[in-house]
Amino acid sequence: MNNNMNSEQSNGSLGIFPKSWSEQHAGRIPGNIPIWVGILSELTEFAIFFVAYFVAKFYYPDVFITGPQSLHTSLGVANTIILLTSSYFMAKAMVNIRLDNLAKCERYLWLAFFCGCMYLAVKTWEFHWNDLQGFSTNTSEFFTVYYYMTFNHFLHVGWASCAILWVIFRLRSGAYSAQNNAGLEALAVYWHMIDLMWILIFPLLYVLR
Amino acid sequence: MIKRCGKLEWFLFTLIAITLFNTFLGERFASTVLVNIIIAATVTYKGFTVIDHFMELKSGNKHLRFLMKFYFLIFPSMIIISAFY
Numbered sequence: 001m002n003n004n005m006n007s008e009q010s011n012g013s014l015g016i017f018p019k020s021w022s023e024q025h026a027g028r029i030p031g032n033i034p035i036w037v038g039i040l041s042e043l044t045e046f047a048i049f050f051v052a053y054f055v056a057k058f059y060y061p062d063v064f065i066t067g068p069q070s071l072h073t074s075l076g077v078a079n080t081i082i083l084l085t086s087s088y089f090m091a092k093a094m095v096n097i098r099l100d101n102l103a104k105c106e107r108y109l110w111l112a113f114f115c116g117c118m119y120l121a122v123k124t125w126e127f128h129w130n131d132l133q134g135f136s137t138n139t140s141e142f143f144t145v146y147y148y149m150t151f152n153h154f155l156h157v158g159w160a161s162c163a164i165l166w167v168i169f170r171l172r173s174g175a176y177s178a179q180n181n182a183g184l185e186a187l188a189v190y191w192h193m194i195d196l197m198w199i200l201i202f203p204l205l206y207v208l209r
Numbered sequence: 210m211i212k213r214c215g216k217l218e219w220f221l222f223t224l225i226a227i228t229l230f231n232t233f234l235g236e237r238f239a240s241t242v243l244v245n246i247i248i249a250a251t252v253t254y255k256g257f258t259v260i261d262h263f264m265e266l267k268s269g270n271k272h273l274r275f276l277m278k279f280y281f282l283i284f285p286s287m288i289i290i291s292a293f294y
Binding site for chain 2: 023
């Protein structure tokens with residue numbers, strides 16, 4: 001019984017998925033299974049937001065035409081570029097940990113962290129700018145969806161940036177190497193998921209009119 | 210490895226270029242069906258690029274890759290559908 005449990009854990013299935021989902025049958029799982037449970041939960045949460053967006057747009061098409069024109073598009077573009085660049089830095093950190101180049105890996109993690117902070121600063125400025133224009137959650141159905149979606153995403157970037165600091169601390173204490181980097185990779189895939197959500201949010205709120 | 214690093218940079222520049230192109234489309238043109246199709250296609254491409262090359266699911270678990278890619282087919286399809294209402 002115990003041996004069976006150990007073999008399930010070692011093949012990455014934890015005994016909760018069908019055998020066909022195991023790493024031997026379906027391919028390597030980047031990071032670890034718990035982070036993917038988290039990622040799929042987050043994707044479900046954002047999927048509900050996206051469905052709410054399309055339902056609201058169906059019922060209130062006019063405010064979804066004027067709404068994006070009221071936003072500071074340049075700030076949305078800047079944040080998209082910042083997040084894409086942060087994903088690149090995270091991918092480079094993974095490349096370097098696999099080469100056992102810890103110093104370079106740490107440098108790229110700091111750069112990703114800096115991008116996360118930049119995103120938060122730009123988004124805070126955007127919320128402030130909106131406030132100066134008199135926009136709030138009650139302005140229209142578009143702004144209700146806009147604040148619900150972007151503030152939620154803002155929180156995700158915030159806590160993932162804190163997670164980068166934790167991973168840097170672990171890296172410095174020798175927890176990761178070329179052979180053992182699942183924790184770092186788990187953070188990397190989570191960060192890419194946050195980037196992916198912004199890739200969908202950006203056209204919905206800033207581009208489509 | 211040099212080739213791999215070169216690839217990552219290429220993907221980053223492509224993703225940024227697509228973002229700027231999408232913004233140009235949104236600023237210059239009203240949301241016609243054609244504009245929505247172009248934006249949906251580019252969003253799908255951006256999503257697939259991050260999933261395959263940054264998340265490294267191209268060589269990873271095929272079920273996770275399918276789920277992630279399915280997500281980036283469903284919601285861009287809804288962008289196209291939204292052009293009709």
